[in-house]
Amino acid sequence: LTLRTKSRLGSGWQIALLLFWFARPLWAIEPDGSTAQGTNIFAPASTPAKSIADLSVFVLVITGIIFVVVFALLVYAIVKFRARTRDVGREPAQVYGSTQIELAWTIIPILIVVVLFLATARVIHAIQDAPEPAGAVEVTVIGHQYWWEFRYSKLGIVTANELHIPISDPSHPTPTFLRLLSADTDHSFWVPELAGKTDLIPNHPNRMWMDPQRTGVFVGQCAQYCGTQHAKMLLRVSVDGPEDFAAWVRAQQKPAVEDVGAIAGRRVFEGNACMNCHTVGGTPADGRFGPDLTHLMSRTTIAAGAAQNNRQNLRLWIENPSAIKPGSLMPAMKLSDGDMDAVVSYMETLR
Amino acid sequence: MSSNAITIPGAQIQARPWVDELHLWLTTVDHKRLGILYIGSSLLFLAVGGVEALIIRIQLMHSHNNFVSPEVFNRMFTMHGTTMIFFVAMPVLFGFANYLVPLMIGARDMAFPRLNAFSFWLSFLGGLLLYFSFLGGSGLYGAGNAPDVGWWSYAPLGARAFSPGHSSDYWTLALLVSGFGSIGTAINIIATILCLRCPGMKISRMPLLVWLNLVMAGMVLIAITPLSAAQIMLLIDRYLGGHFFDTQAGGSAVLWMHFFWIFGHPEVYILIIPCFAFMSEIIPVFSRKPIFGYPVMVAATVCIAFVSMSVWAHHMFTIGMNSYANSFFTLTTMAVGVPTGIKIFNWIGTMWGGRIQFKTPMLFSIGFLFQFLIAGLTGIMMAASPFDWQLSLSYFVVAHFHYVIVGGILFALFAAFYYWYPKMTGRMLSERLGKWHFWLFLIGFHLTFDVMHIPGILGMPRRIYTYEPGRGWDTLNLIISIGAFIQALAILVFVANLVISYFKGDRAGNDPWDAWTLEWSISSPPPAYNFATVPTVASRRPLWDAKHPEDPDSRYE
Numbered sequence: 001l002t003l004r005t006k007s008r009l010g011s012g013w014q015i016a017l018l019l020f021w022f023a024r025p026l027w028a029i030e031p032d033g034s035t036a037q038g039t040n041i042f043a044p045a046s047t048p049a050k051s052i053a054d055l056s057v058f059v060l061v062i063t064g065i066i067f068v069v070v071f072a073l074l075v076y077a078i079v080k081f082r083a084r085t086r087d088v089g090r091e092p093a094q095v096y097g098s099t100q101i102e103l104a105w106t107i108i109p110i111l112i113v114v115v116l117f118l119a120t121a122r123v124i125h126a127i128q129d130a131p132e133p134a135g136a137v138e139v140t141v142i143g144h145q146y147w148w149e150f151r152y153s154k155l156g157i158v159t160a161n162e163l164h165i166p167i168s169d170p171s172h173p174t175p176t177f178l179r180l181l182s183a184d185t186d187h188s189f190w191v192p193e194l195a196g197k198t199d200l201i202p203n204h205p206n207r208m209w210m211d212p213q214r215t216g217v218f219v220g221q222c223a224q225y226c227g228t229q230h231a232k233m234l235l236r237v238s239v240d241g242p243e244d245f246a247a248w249v250r251a252q253q254k255p256a257v258e259d260v261g262a263i264a265g266r267r268v269f270e271g272n273a274c275m276n277c278h279t280v281g282g283t284p285a286d287g288r289f290g291p292d293l294t295h296l297m298s299r300t301t302i303a304a305g306a307a308q309n310n311r312q313n314l315r316l317w318i319e320n321p322s323a324i325k326p327g328s329l330m331p332a333m334k335l336s337d338g339d340m341d342a343v344v345s346y347m348e349t350l351r
Numbered sequence: 352m353s354s355n356a357i358t359i360p361g362a363q364i365q366a367r368p369w370v371d372e373l374h375l376w377l378t379t380v381d382h383k384r385l386g387i388l389y390i391g392s393s394l395l396f397l398a399v400g401g402v403e404a405l406i407i408r409i410q411l412m413h414s415h416n417n418f419v420s421p422e423v424f425n426r427m428f429t430m431h432g433t434t435m436i437f438f439v440a441m442p443v444l445f446g447f448a449n450y451l452v453p454l455m456i457g458a459r460d461m462a463f464p465r466l467n468a469f470s471f472w473l474s475f476l477g478g479l480l481l482y483f484s485f486l487g488g489s490g491l492y493g494a495g496n497a498p499d500v501g502w503w504s505y506a507p508l509g510a511r512a513f514s515p516g517h518s519s520d521y522w523t524l525a526l527l528v529s530g531f532g533s534i535g536t537a538i539n540i541i542a543t544i545l546c547l548r549c550p551g552m553k554i555s556r557m558p559l560l561v562w563l564n565l566v567m568a569g570m571v572l573i574a575i576t577p578l579s580a581a582q583i584m585l586l587i588d589r590y591l592g593g594h595f596f597d598t599q600a601g602g603s604a605v606l607w608m609h610f611f612w613i614f615g616h617p618e619v620y621i622l623i624i625p626c627f628a629f630m631s632e633i634i635p636v637f638s639r640k641p642i643f644g645y646p647v648m649v650a651a652t653v654c655i656a657f658v659s660m661s662v663w664a665h666h667m668f669t670i671g672m673n674s675y676a677n678s679f680f681t682l683t684t685m686a687v688g689v690p691t692g693i694k695i696f697n698w699i700g701t702m703w704g705g706r707i708q709f710k711t712p713m714l715f716s717i718g719f720l721f722q723f724l725i726a727g728l729t730g731i732m733m734a735a736s737p738f739d740w741q742l743s744l745s746y747f748v749v750a751h752f753h754y755v756i757v758g759g760i761l762f763a764l765f766a767a768f769y770y771w772y773p774k775m776t777g778r779m780l781s782e783r784l785g786k787w788h789f790w791l792f793l794i795g796f797h798l799t800f801d802v803m804h805i806p807g808i809l810g811m812p813r814r815i816y817t818y819e820p821g822r823g824w825d826t827l828n829l830i831i832s833i834g835a836f837i838q839a840l841a842i843l844v845f846v847a848n849l850v851i852s853y854f855k856g857d858r859a860g861n862d863p864w865d866a867w868t869l870e871w872s873i874s875s876p877p878p879a880y881n882f883a884t885v886p887t888v889a890s891r892r893p894l895w896d897a898k899h900p901e902d903p904d905s906r907y908e
Binding site: 020024038039040041042049051052053056059061063065067070071073074078081082083085088090092093094095097101102105106109110113116117119120121123124125130131133145160180184185186188190192195196197198199201202203204206207219220221222223224225226227228229230231232234265305310326 | 405410420421423425439465474499501504506507508511513514516599601602603604605639640641643644645646652663667669670671674678681682685686688689691692693695696697699702703705706707708709717720721724729730731733735736737738739740741742743744776808810811812814815816817818819822823899902904907908
């Protein structure tokens with residue numbers, strides 16, 4: 001923390017950075033009124049993000065000092081040694097170099113590099129080589145064009161786009177370890193306030209972890225260009241208190257609600273191509289190309305965060321996905337109005 | 352072009368039919384004409400790439416903007432990146448190298464004039480091939496279609512499964528063809544410097560520009576070859592059933608990344624080292640002092656070249672390398688900062704105790720020093736790999752490398768334009784328009800790229816065609832876009848200056864800057880054969896010796 005105050009002595013734009021950091025409540029309110037967390041890398045809520053932010057401030061301070069020193073030398077040279085009218089026709093002393101000075105400005109940077117490297121190596125090791133404790137939650141994250149699949153193998157849960165993880169109490173840590181895979185192109189999992197990003201690469205499983213220390217919804221999005229709709233491959237991570245998380249797990253473990261009122265919509269769903277790509281637990285629909293819909297209505301958004309999850313948007317999404325997310329791989333289903341209403345009603349029963 | 356646009360230097364000025372003039376330019380093997388062709392074609396592509404950048408900036412002015420579709424946006428950033436690196440930055444620097452290296456070493460042409468012409472036309476046709484994709488790319492629906500895979504074309508996005516049609520093939524062929532051109536030019540520059548130096552010009556007496564272009568050419572040979580190999584492998588994947596990068600069949604996406612970045616990082620130094628070269632010529636002349644620490648400048652350049660060959664995976668800190676690899680590439684990347692820092696200090700040392708004249712070339716050089724310092728420091732930030740896990744793939748990186756490429760390379764290039772335009776055309780560029788150009792561009796640049804760091808810190812990824820409101824990105828993006836238009840305005844002033852000064856500029860004479868290297872000893876523009884008698888030099892600043900026979904450099908070296 002002492003480092004943070006010192007960095008205000010740095011250059012102007014670093015001060016600007018810090019101002020943005022302190023002003024972050026200003027943009028933490030989403031337009032729909034719900035409060036979501038921001039995406040500021042200097043507002044960490046989890047150990048990896050926090051060690052990165054601390055290292056970052058350290059690096060910012062060092063580079064800030066270098067900037068001030070070199071900038072001052074540069075400005076001094078420009079002002080002090082500008083040509084004056086009395087100098088016309090006279091050349092200054094021709095100096096070819098100085099071994100001592102050049103040696104000094106070689107050795108000092110080497111020492112700075114050594115210090116920065118050691119500080120960095122420590123953080124690399126602490127984050128990357130952290131052992132997985134027994135109480136950790138394990139989630140397999142599979143990147144798809146353009147949505148996220150989350151599989152909790154030990155808990156028997158499959159969901160999409162909105163990750164639920166428990167809060168981690170430092171005295172009794174329950175971190176979440178993510179195994180990162182890709183079904184198609186490269187993606188990158190980035191929720192800035194929880195951890196740095198790690199790519200999801202086909203044939204190259206990766207790992208990352210986070211131990212959030214406050215509850216709430218943390219947002220992020222795919223950071224590695226993955227195709228047409230890379231921009232709308234959004235991420236929401238809901239950090240729940242222990243009871244909330246347990247309740248969510250129990251609800252997700254149940255098969256889909258069977259509502260006789262929605263049987264017409266279910267027939268439409270199973271009689272069309274819908275079931276080739278989507279799973280509804282406990283029914284014959286077991287496609288895996290698209291998101292699992294078993295508990296669709298437990299999610300606040302659809303289309304990987306591109307729209308709020310409500311009847312109007314669901315209908316629009318099934319009728320014309322391009323209206324929400326042009327280039328998405330969800331086809332327009334070309335259903336009749338009646339079938340459309342029925343299938344949307346069926347979706348709404350999947351709580 | 353008017354018939355007397357650029358006369359055969361030294362010959363009688365007479366109007367030739369435009370067909371003859373065109374024929375002359377198309378078939379020329381003169382290093383000066385080829386240099387101008389390189390520079391001219393780069394300016395053309397600069398305009399196109401600039402328009403693409405403006406389209407990107409209009410789309411991002413506010414959240415959920417619908418100026419262009421996601422497909423068009425993705426094509427724009429792919430084409431902008433590919434164009435600016437391969438068809439603007441490299442050719443324009445090759446152009447200056449082509450023009451200046453033989454003049455500075457007292458040679459009458461490059462070592463292989465016809466290879467020189469061949470290399471230029473390969474590079475230029477590579478660019479045309481890239482842009483032909485707009486018409487002939489035959490995308491999914493048979494319509495024209497430019498590549499939209501990003502300028503890295505990361506596997507497997509470039510595989511046929513994810514990039515159907517031929518747009519990616521045009522991208523691949525454009526890079527392959529222009530890559531051969533680059534290799535040809537690099538061989539030519541090396542051979543010229545090693546074999547054609549005038550009597551007395553020992554390796555240790557070459558102007559720094561020549562030294563740095565020698566290093567650059569060596570790096571081109573090492574860096575372009577893996578890129579060409581990767582492009583051939585990609586073509587094999589796409590058409591001959593190979594699986595190098597085809598992850599659906601067990602290929603490796605990471606292998607492509609290594610191939611691309613083992614080219615891609617040295618490429619940054621291939622671009623910046625010739626700009627260091629411009630600085631090392633221009634700053635001494637306008638400070639009225641020799642370069643400070645010539646041997647150290649050479650050593651630092653060679654050191655940068657070597658170390659920069661071992662830093663490529665710092666572009667890949669987020670791909671899940673183990674902690675040892677991440678530490679190694681952190682160390683090597685930070686280490687590059689040492690020789691780079693030495694260079695900045697030596698330039699300041701050159702100015703120290705001098706009598707600095709603030710002509711336009713010097714203004715751009717000072718802009719370069721200031722911005723390159725910041726670009727280097729943000730580079731150090733991202734070299735710390737954990738910091739990079741946050742900053743990589745965000746707008747912070749975009750701001751960083753534009754700081755290098757625009758704030759560094761483009762500023763240095765503008766300095767070079769203002770400095771050597773008189774030699775190339777015989778006319779001075781207007782100082783008044785030059786100052787307008789400098790200040791407008793400086794303001795636009797800082798408005799755009801200083802501000803651009805902040806959305807990155809606030810979590811905005813690059814390459815997104817739109818973004819959600821409420822993340823604190825809107826206002827910042829609007830400011831960035833306004834800055835982009837100010838830069839575009841400055842470029843218009845620059846072009847106006849190039850054109851107006853060509854016809855109405857003051858006569859330059861042989862040596863308008865009172866400079867010290869050999870190109871200023873002959874007429875502007877130089878005659879076709881450059882030197883009537885091959886000069887003999889006794890020091891690093893032959894013209895200083897000629898102007899100050901009482902106190903020549905040769906006495907001290």
